[in-house]
Amino acid sequence: MKIYDIVQRSDTTAGRTFDFFVLFLIVFSIITLSIETLPGLSSTTKELLNLSEVVVTVLFTVEYVLRVATAPSKKDYIFSFYGIIDLLAILPFYLALGIDLRSIRVFRLLRIFRILKMAQYSKAMERFGKALSHAKAEALVFPCITLMLLYFSAAGIYYFENEAQPENFPSIFHSLWWAVTTLTTVGYGDFYPITAGGKLFTFLILMCGLGIVAVPAGLIAAALSKVLQEEGREQD
Amino acid sequence: MKIYDIVQRSDTTAGRTFDFFVLFLIVFSIITLSIETLPGLSSTTKELLNLSEVVVTVLFTVEYVLRVATAPSKKDYIFSFYGIIDLLAILPFYLALGIDLRSIRVFRLLRIFRILKMAQYSKAMERFGKALSHAKAEALVFPCITLMLLYFSAAGIYYFENEAQPENFPSIFHSLWWAVTTLTTVGYGDFYPITAGGKLFTFLILMCGLGIVAVPAGLIAAALSKVLQEEGREQD
Amino acid sequence: MKIYDIVQRSDTTAGRTFDFFVLFLIVFSIITLSIETLPGLSSTTKELLNLSEVVVTVLFTVEYVLRVATAPSKKDYIFSFYGIIDLLAILPFYLALGIDLRSIRVFRLLRIFRILKMAQYSKAMERFGKALSHAKAEALVFPCITLMLLYFSAAGIYYFENEAQPENFPSIFHSLWWAVTTLTTVGYGDFYPITAGGKLFTFLILMCGLGIVAVPAGLIAAALSKVLQEEGREQD
């Protein structure tokens, strides 16, 4: 099957050409999408960008249809990571929805690693996947604990700061934003405690929080360490 | 004993139903607690929220009494992590205290892992517990060193900045807040050194501080690494 | 020798009493030192604080003299970590120097671990010392690389931002402060790039910088991991 070789394989000349054309299209569409957002564009530029958007979307649609048509299992492709991204990137255009998901296309660039047939890359991904499987439960538990800590921090700071700064901490929902920026140590400085109680509470929360934030790094290190060790043993 | 099976066990249909009902109650009470803090609520909404709070607290009280009554060892439950949280979540309501500890209920959600009988979750917790036991002493020593470093930083920055910014660094106690936000790298930007000496001091403190902050992550990684290794050996 | 037993040993009742009295004195002096910095103290309070300072310093001086007198090797004590801290904490008082090093006393609290005779603590320290000896060279090389990166960042941002913000980035020396707060991710927000070139440069520097900052954590993890492993082998 000719079309199958072009669309699904990347070890033929035609397949590689197709892949690189799609990659080029993705980069092109990301750049036009970004330029589109610049303020003060002339109407000619805007028309050109709109036209290119139509062309790109049509081409992506053709690609999507071809991929579905040639996929060994249509279901597997449609519900795969790339299948969903491919669909989300073109659907809003046809549905004339208010939501713009074109920027999601950037993740299609991940394909570049597959195209380049980097043996090392696939080994890296495999290794990382193994590491994650060693730490699957932890990877599920810690986001939950983080969420609970975030809520508790927000409720606490609301309790301490609401009276002193009613305009900055008007409710627990508003305080959640403070909790997020503080526990991730981003610290924009748009909201911060000013009462002694609030500051002490922030200190205690940060001490716990930084310990919890250190866990993922430690986990990844330990899991990857085990994978590398197992590889070493197999080589012996 | 029928009530024991419902309250304490989660492998019977009745037990699971009870557990999920309590989980639902916790989530419900957290949401109402958060809505309650929103400014500009109508008096009808407020009344509804108050009513739901009374109902929820009564239900939690019933649950607490049942748990104490059916616990194999009443003492063990009352002084356990969950026992204390359960009590703290309802007590302020009855004592009409100024302190509001209802937000602590969020940690009761941790029970979800126990209810879901996630074998992996308990393995993850066990593994993490083992890792902590490998690094118990370090986990005690480093918070102490962090506290000393915080005090030293506060005293130092007070010495350098007090004259230049008497309103921002009026005393060592006020400077402690600066030390906390700086060494955790949150950096709100509400207070920062402006003198050359203060900036140089901040640089030196940060160099030490970041080294010390890296220790917990390294510790967790090393301890978890050892646990994973031991598991691997046992499987051999 | 009676005095030797009291001052140098902590396994006798007299020795322990002496140790705890000194610990109490340190905590007391840290608290008075902090209170002293509070603005708006009454003259009576100030006099009391001054008096207590004189008493505390005299007592610390007596302690220092006793420690030197009873030390098995006077030289070893005087030039040890604690010997230097002990001297620095009392010297400025007698020399009536402008520099106030009393806050350095906080590090004397480290003795608490020795007094408590925590076997685990000494094991933790020993383990950490071993880990450091595994990574001695790296611990020397990376601060140097960090310093070079800081200077390069400062020079770069000066080049990009000086024209646009001459008041914020007047020279490379001033830009160093920006480099410190940015590469440590503190980000106070007192100074930040506003030109496109400066922002791009900051991005590139941060990508390198965060990689370098990740090295110490990785290093500590790897070194501690090795130490824990060796311990495990010895137990086999």
Added chain:
Amino acid sequence: MKIYDIVQRSDTTAGRTFDFFVLFLIVFSIITLSIETLPGLSSTTKELLNLSEVVVTVLFTVEYVLRVATAPSKKDYIFSFYGIIDLLAILPFYLALGIDLRSIRVFRLLRIFRILKMAQYSKAMERFGKALSHAKAEALVFPCITLMLLYFSAAGIYYFENEAQPENFPSIFHSLWWAVTTLTTVGYGDFYPITAGGKLFTFLILMCGLGIVAVPAGLIAAALSKVLQEEGREQD
């Protein structure tokens, strides 16, 4: 060959003297370069600095010519890390270019480790190189993923915040700066989301982002851990 011994070797007296003279020149030129940027210098100082700049550049040019002339392989030196830095540091002076690359000289200080013949240092570098070779693929893949995440974050925040703050988030290009400062947790606070949607999006992006940022530290830890282990085995 006499000149070869002086320029290329550092185990002869003449060679060491030459090396230390060059090191001194580098430090001297870095200091003068920094002083040069100070505002409000007298014209005499400026003239002196200009003169010293000419002298230093001439000396560096002589050094560069000597290094090229005495290098066993001219090509290898010219295209080596140090060769390129050496050239970049003097070229702008002769070409009278607007770009000033003199600050790049700071990286020439890395030579100090080579000069000091630190056996440990070279072992540290070797170890680190081995660790990197274990994790080469990952070291390539993760910067790419970070770039994609940055773009996606910028596009997302543009979508959420553009309407509310058209002056702060006028286009995706401008939003990229926000994405960089947020995902690295620098958080200057010059730009931050104010809409509920933007804040929620920031929260989600940070959760993913901090996980990805933890990967390099974990990777370095795991790779270094393996290297230290292999060393241990060889010693057995």
